[in-house]
Amino acid sequence: MLKAVVTAPDELPIDLSFIQSHAVVDSGVDEDLLQFLTGAAVARLDGMNGLLGRAIMPQDVVQAFPRADLYLRLQYGPAFALNSVSYFDRENSVVEISNARIFEDDAGSFVQLDSLPNAAPRIDAVTVSYRAGWQSAALVPNDVKLAIAMMVATWYHNREDMTSQAFSHQVPGGVRDLIAPYRRVGI
Template sequence: MTILVRTTAPAEAPITLSEAKAQIRVDHNEEDVLIQHYIDAATSLLDGSAGLLGRCLVTQSWKMEVDALTGPILLPFPDTVIDEAKFADGDAEDVPYRREMCGQRPVLIPLQGWGRSAVISFTAGYGAPQDVPATLRQAMLLLIAHWYDNREAVTIGAAGAPLSMAVDALIAPSRLQRV
């Protein structure tokens, strides 16, 4: 079994409150809490292990606990730096490993210690908020504006549209393809 836990959240969201307010043309402070909620919701929709992108936006730290090293370990996100890998049983000694890539995602290949449990700490994300690709930031701004303008569920015809085509098109190139 593998357990994945975010240990340090990003210091900042990919979109600032002032950027969101400029997008929705709000020049007062009465709805700042609501707009910040939309920023947080758009970030959650795209970011991390449960996000639509399958990757991290702004730099954040994660820990992966592995019951037993039985082969190469595919790390969950692209744009990942392995901070440390330690055996979880005993005195927490370093796991000797080699790092390779499998498509967009890094793979940790243990060089010894098969069958032992391990904890892998890593950092993932594009970097600072300004390093997040413009297409993803624009998709978030479109979502925030949509939610601000439509404060209830929106139905088009007989079927609801979970994401606008523009948002879907903007995030598609950055989505991690899961196989």
């Protein structure tokens, strides 16, 4: 399976006023820095390599598979919309699959095909395009939002004490506990 290509989300899952309140920062003070730190906290949690192992906000994903199967496990979830599924046939022509469905179980998001396509033997034999993440900021669990706010507040108030390496890896106490129920372990 090839690495999924992800288009970053358009918005953050938490608004700056909540971050300012949680970090006890006056409105209008260091807003650019707080916005930067919020983006860094989301990036630290979001995605396959993030602490959550899943998408937070809606984002477009294109994932290729080396062979056709009736069930294709999606790397990036939770997946909520299927944009398209296609495969390369034996003549290397792209064929759209219209009878695919997306579903979620305890192991993550999957695409189910009604029948097995006769795909060409190539590393990108089947391609799935889908939307992943909680569908809006309002649907992002409060525990995840609080984890982001805790990370931003810690980084904001302790920025002089951090080297760039420590900054990129430091996660305040309690964050892992807050996100644990939502965490997905990669495949």
